[in-house]
Amino acid sequence: MRGGPNSNITARNRQRNGTFAGVASYQLQEDAMKNYFDNLSTKTWLLLVIPAVVLAYPVARFVVPAVLHAVVPEVVRSVLKVI
Numbered sequence: 516m517r518g519g520p521n522s523n524i525t526a527r528n529r530q531r532n533g534t535f536a537g538v539a540s541y542q543l544q545e546d547a548m549k550n551y552f553d554n555l556s557t558k559t560w561l562l563l564v565i566p567a568v569v570l571a572y573p574v575a576r577f578v579v580p581a582v583l584h585a586v587v588p589e590v591v592r593s594v595l596k597v598i
Contacts, residue, residue, distance in 0.1 A: 555563075
């Protein structure tokens with residue numbers, strides 16, 4: 516039955532046969548996302564990037580040094596101060 520209501524499902528099932536059945540589906544999704552991001556306007560990119568920068572700045576300024584201070588032993592810090 517060509518062009519019937521289930522022809523679209525049959526075409527998708529043919530793509531999923533084989534050992535790596537999910538690869539074809541993943542590639543289609545990846546291409547769709549690349550196409551989506553390629554077509555975003557400048558205003559949309561700014562609306563995505565500005566909050567990311569606003570959140571990343573405090574993390575880089577306060578959290579990273581605190582983690583390094585907790586991880587690096589006091590002996591290493593005293594040697595680095597001498598140098």
